Amino acid sequence: MNHRKTGRKLGRTSSHRKALFRNMVTSLFEHEQIRTTDAKAKELRGVAERMITLGKKGTLHARRQALETIRSKDVTSKVFDELAERYRERPGGYTRVIKVGQRAGDAAPMSIIELVDRDVKSATTEESA
Numbered sequence: 296m297n298h299r300k301t302g303r304k305l306g307r308t309s310s311h312r313k314a315l316f317r318n319m320v321t322s323l324f325e326h327e328q329i330r331t332t333d334a335k336a337k338e339l340r341g342v343a344e345r346m347i348t349l350g351k352k353g354t355l356h357a358r359r360q361a362l363e364t365i366r367s368k369d370v371t372s373k374v375f376d377e378l379a380e381r382y383r384e385r386p387g388g389y390t391r392v393i394k395v396g397q398r399a400g401d402a403a404p405m406s407i408i409e410l411v412d413r414d415v416k417s418a419t420t421e422e423s424a
Contacts, residue, residue: 317367320342324346325373329339330395331391333403336392340408348387350379351380388402391408391411392407395407
């Protein structure tokens with residue numbers, strides 16, 4: 296029985312999964328949109344939403360907790376300053392998963408995970424730079 300066992304293992308060890316999600320959440324907040332598989336995107340939602348909630352708290356303890364997960368101090372400051380203000384009135388649901396078809400190599404279902412109400416202008420300029 297698989298009762299009370301939440302989360303996908305993704306064929307990785309627990310340390311590899313933790314590192315994977317740390318890298319992915321950092322990239323998501325840096326670029327505000329990333330392309331990945333459906334399963335990874337759905338699991339990443341919870342990590343990203345937790346980080347934005349910590350950003351909305353804004354305390355020193357919350358910042359230190361976020362720094363345990365987010366790999367960049369610059370991205371952490373973006374979460375606590377810019378994103379926390381952007382989502383101040385929103386009670387949750389900061390990310391969106393959009394299915395985009397299948398990957399050419401192995402036909403894995405692919406998705407785009409992005410921040411809701413993302414700043415399209417700054418995201419496109421960051422990608423082109």
